[in-house]
Amino acid sequence: MLDFFITLTHPGHILGEPIQGFVTVTTNSPTFIKGITVFVEGIFHTHYTETITTTETDKNGRQFQTTREVETPITTVIYSSPKYPVLEELHNHNIALTTELAPGSYSYPFVMQLPKGIPSSCFFNDRDVNVQYMIRCELIKKNGSKTRSNGFVIPLCVNPDYHLPRPRVFCDNSSGANIQLTLSDDTPSVGDIVQMTLQCTNLLRDQLELKASFVATHNYKNTNVNFRSSEFVFQPILMHSTSTLVGSLTIPLNLPTTTHSGEFSINTYINIHGKAGRKTINILFPIEIGYDIKGPQLMTERSRLFGGRRDFTKTTGFYGPHFRMPPSYQTVVNRALAPGIEQILTVDQQPYYVSHFTRQTSLTPDMNNPCALPYPIYNAAMLPPGWSIGQDYGEWYFIDHNTQTTSWIDPRPLEQRIIPHIAQGKEARFEVEIVKAIGLPVLGWGCPDPYACVWDNNEKWIKTNTQSNSLDPVFTKNNKISIIVSKERTNVVVYLYDYHRIGWDVFMGAVNFDLQYFPPDVIIQDWYQLSNFGNKSTAVTGKVLLKVCYKVGQSNEIPTVIINGHSPLYRDYYPDTCVVRDQIKKQNELRKKKKMRENPMMDYEGHIICMTPFL
Structure with missing residues (x-):
């Protein structure tokens, strides 16, 4: 099983700012992947109703027609971002590289940026007409096949570039009254308080009562939806008189903003409407309403309208998948x-x-x-x-x-974060010799029967001999593995499995060698802690002594470096969970029963001792 999904550091975003998060990939078996991409799509949802007439025949053979209305949803992509190459960015390469994943859970950080000027998220009251942005990820396997995640809605709520307001004047004399409306801002935004000055000459025979409101409309075929703000009521204007009236009107945060994308559009207006006796007046002055919101509090409130949980009044640190700062x-x-x-x-x-x-x-x-x-x-x-x-x-x-x-x-x-054999465009050789191991987990009945193995480029297992019935095995025969590392491969994983005569062998843990951080053309002998790669349900303990050589050059004279000391900052880490505590209990009981020596990393009471094992 291979599963993957996206997590964002803060739902609710400003256009033009980085979108930060990470892709989590979970696998229960070894696998090769060639790429992970993250991308965003902006989608305009609308619908229309059409009448369908069908001819049917009754049981007497007579034909008759039936008419029914069918609502047809329409979905159009109005924006598609470039695909962010997560693994290529991680390895600083412009080609798709092959990464080996052992069973476990992996988090890959990403930072991408959307351009300014794309429409904001918005919706009408029935929410069937809306603009939504979906963020998705796509995983590319070694054979080139692609799998896309379902994704989720990401609220794009605000634009940080607040413009300088300029007055704008609208005029109309088609309704029996000469109306001149001056707004304090020619392109206001949601959340703004707009000042209005209305100069009106009433030529009608009755007192004129006018109101003002902001309106957003969407029309597609026979679908017509609109959204109206609250109203401002002006003072009445007597017949055959001229008045200058002032007022203010707040544009609601959830008003759909002006959007034009092909035949799909949202138009916004300021609506002057009212009556004089029996005569009604309804004037729409077109005005562009944006979403460059001023102030973090309004930004936070608009974000919540679209499901965002971000507080724009606070800064959000991004530490990739760590969600914490490194130790000081x-x-x-x-x-x-x-x-x-x-x-x-x-x-x-x-x-x-x-x-x-x-x-x-x-x-x-x-x-x-x-x-x-x-x-x-x-x-x-x-x-x-x-x-x-x-x-x-x-x-x-x-x-x-x-x-x-x-x-x-x-x-x-x-440019210095290179993998030597990939930078040289050639294959390399990876050689590993397993010398011994200590504190291996008990994942079945009795002591494990461990063996080491490596996955080659053809996805075939290269194995060592099995050491029977041992928590602290010493490997002496057929304990060396050598494989060719392809031009695209970034890492090699050394696995330990517990051999079972009946059923599947059990994964005991592994050591990942990222070739970006392993020196070429030198034999390193060192102890390595086994890892379960984030799989909290698997209790992995123990360390293995390995001799490893990542051979890139042609020389046969390769020096050997034996590491016999470690920095105190390289502490063994076992998460304090019930699964690990139960594993320690099993090991200690088995050691007592078989009169085996104490595990250097754990005492018989189950306390973890973080120290380097002896050679």
Whole structure:
């Protein structure tokens, strides 16, 4: 099953501002996807009624005609945005790349912008005639097939560019009275208070009583709908006299605004109507009514009319799928050390120090006692000098020791966020050797029978041998996997499965290698925490020791770097849920029963100990 949907940071938008949110993709089996796009369509809904006459025959063979009225809905796309390429933006590429997804849930942020000048969302009282905007996403699979989400209505309610009002004069002398109406604004907007000056010469034989209101109308074939504001009543004008009257009228926030798109249109007027004796007067002065609303409170009220829940009086931060700010710099650094210097503990709990400016290591914090221990944060070594990486609740964030700030955003310029083999337009080779694992989850009866596997470009499994009956297996034979990485592939996932003789093998967790952050042409030996990729119903624990090589060059002499220490910011993260607590309980009971050693990450009481396992 593959499911996907859009979440926005704030329903209710200003034209011209970014629309921010993320696409969530959920899968229960490994899959390749080639692209995700997000787009917006503006749709004009209307209808008309037509009379249909049919000839029927009764049981005596006599023919007769029946007439019935049928209402026909009409839907027309009045705006279609370009498709925002979510994955291409994520990987900074202008071609469709292939991304491998392990079972789990993934969130991809997007930011897109709609142009100014497109019609606002609006509706008439019966709501069958309206302008709506739908935001949808489309998922492209590896074979090129496309699946589109149902989407939902996004309220486009206001235009931020408030115009300078200019007076406008309307005249009419066709009704037996000479009327001159001056408005304080030639193109008012919903929510505005419009000042009116009415100069009228009453040539009729009766006292003239006039009213003013704003009107919006839509006509399509035999469909006629209108929306009228409240009225302003002028003072009566005596017969054969001239009067100058003033007043004000508020344009309601839900008045449909002026819209013209082909044969579909909404026209707006200021209506002067009234009577003098038995004579009625009804004058429509055409006026363009917009939606460049002045003031955040009115913007909030109009947004609510269309289902928006946004408070425009408050600013909304956008942190992609995180919905929170990254940890502050002062809370993640050791203040006793100079900026950019970090203490690392080896697996034997011996301290040494690294400089994030020079990527060098030392036995002393003054960096004057160099040592042979490797710089342990190899993905941070690809960042600009002075930058490092931390984890918060299992999510990566970036630490700038130059400015002493943190961010979710990769600091590298877009042109430097490359995947080496894709940039060179050639295939690469990915080699992995699984050495051992500890603390694997118990997902069936008894100890698991784990094996590792990788999906190749042809969607075939390449597997290692199975290690029977072990929570902490050691892999010694047939434990190496090598695959070709295609020119379009951005990542490789190493899976662990529990072998079942009856039924399906059970997914135990996986490690995702994003090739944008993995150094090429070097063998890295390190411990990696297994992940369930956001699937909260799956209890995934444990770590695996892997030797990994992402080979792009042609040289056979590839250095090996053994990581034997980690930053304290790389804490193991297991969510404190009933599923995880139940898993810890199962493991500890099984360890006691089989007299196995204690899990280095968990004690027998079920308390999680975040520490690096021994090699």
